Amino acid sequence: MSAYVPGLQPGPGQRLVKLNTNENPYPPSPRALKALRAAAGPRLRLYPDPACRELRERAAEVYGLDAAQVVPGNGSDELLAIVMRTFVDEGGAVAYFQPSYSLYPVLAAVARARVVELPLPRDATGLPVPRVQAGVFLLSTPNAPYGTGFSTAWIESLLASFPGIVVADEAYAEFADETSLPLLPRHPRLVIIRTLSKSYSLAGLRVGLAFAHPEVAAEMAKVKDSYNLDRPAQAAAAAALADQAHFRANRDRIRATRARFSARLTELGFAVPASQANFVFAATGTGMPAAREIYAGLLERRFLVRFFDRPGLDDGMRISIGTDDEMDALAGAIGDLVRR
Numbered sequence: 001m002s003a004y005v006p007g008l009q010p011g012p013g014q015r016l017v018k019l020n021t022n023e024n025p026y027p028p029s030p031r032a033l034k035a036l037r038a039a040a041g042p043r044l045r046l047y048p049d050p051a052c053r054e055l056r057e058r059a060a061e062v063y064g065l066d067a068a069q070v071v072p073g074n075g076s077d078e079l080l081a082i083v084m085r086t087f088v089d090e091g092g093a094v095a096y097f098q099p100s101y102s103l104y105p106v107l108a109a110v111a112r113a114r115v116v117e118l119p120l121p122r123d124a125t126g127l128p129v130p131r132v133q134a135g136v137f138l139l140s141t142p143n144a145p146y147g148t149g150f151s152t153a154w155i156e157s158l159l160a161s162f163p164g165i166v167v168a169d170e171a172y173a174e175f176a177d178e179t180s181l182p183l184l185p186r187h188p189r190l191v192i193i194r195t196l197s198k199s200y201s202l203a204g205l206r207v208g209l210a211f212a213h214p215e216v217a218a219e220m221a222k223v224k225d226s227y228n229l230d231r232p233a234q235a236a237a238a239a240a241l242a243d244q245a246h247f248r249a250n251r252d253r254i255r256a257t258r259a260r261f262s263a264r265l266t267e268l269g270f271a272v273p274a275s276q277a278n279f280v281f282a283a284t285g286t287g288m289p290a291a292r293e294i295y296a297g298l299l300e301r302r303f304l305v306r307f308f309d310r311p312g313l314d315d316g317m318r319i320s321i322g323t324d325d326e327m328d329a330l331a332g333a334i335g336d337l338v339r340r
């Protein structure tokens, strides 16, 4: 099998404006950092709470759920693996769009599942709901790498026609206008997966949250490692969720920067699908240098963005939304490169 290829992580001392893995440019909540420091004490000799009760209760409060509907994971990547272990039998099938999150084929290979890959057009407006048979449908929404979202109504139609578990991988939903959360009370086959990596600036902590029907959540909890979240992670994540003001202020800044930066890219001649995430996909227009060359030129100027070297994606770059200053500097550099 092929391994998942994560975005480049610069080595120590390599100074780059890092806009390639959709991290949040702003620091985590001071309350989360305080909780983290408080957790780094003598109590580390004790195992953490295997049920993550405090974190689940906090998440339930913030998202209007019951704590029995929440399963925390060591990043949402672990939750995706837990979903596979829970719902995909050996030889079973997994459906997902292509392109989407490039971890999905890897998860399927590990599970020895058959894959049903469906082509995702860059403009998915009016996309009919696919008719497929599989145990699990992995739906990245807003999707990576284009940044566009599936509407709540579209996801509800998918739930109506698809017989298995629909996973709404909502890693970027906090930056979007719509989420599938309102569907949860009436759709027990829906599993929503969120992460604190992007919207709460905690990619380094590794905390994700799955929201599901209590019976589905209970099955997932059976197959997870007992102590999948360490003590500091549980404490800091709960504190981060409690600081909604910090989260909202950063989310709003990122959405405003996204609008400004998208407009700049469009002026420069790129085609930019309307992003619902904290990144944009910039596709080169006619007469422009190849995306590969722009990517290389940006790297020389110490800007690291994501270039996917494969057919269908190699005409563009996926660019995470940083601070206003970072995006202004980047837009300047891109302007120099495309006007040469």
Ligand SMILES: *Cc1c(COP(=O)(O)O)cnc(C)c1O
Pocket: 022, 074, 075, 076, 077, 078, 101, 140, 144, 169, 171, 194, 195, 196, 197, 203, 206, 207, 208
């Ligand atoms: C970033 C990302 C994840 C992983 O998030 P972690 O919680 O950091 O593991 C999952 N799904 C998608 C679509 C992502 O982009």
